[in-house]
Amino acid sequence: MADKRLNVNFSDSAYRALEEMASRKGTSMAEVLRDAIALEKWVTEAQAEGSRLLIERPDGTVREVVFR
Secondary structure, X not given: OOOOXXXXXXXXXXXXXXXXXXXXXXXXXXXHHHHHHHHHHHHHHHHHOOOOEEEEOOOOOEEEEOOO
C-alpha cells in the first residue's frame, strides 16, 4: 500500500514538542507521529479489553495513566 500524505496544523507548543521529541530520538517528526499513533492504537485496544496502563516511577510508586 502506498504512503498517504496528510496536512496537519499544530499549535506552536505542540510543534516545538514534536521537534524536541524527534531531535531526542534522532528521527523525523513524521516517525514520532507514526509512533504516537501506534501507541494510541495499542492503548485504546488494551483499554477496550479491560486492561489498565500503569507507570512505575524511579521511587517505586505506581500510578495509573488514564486516557480519555
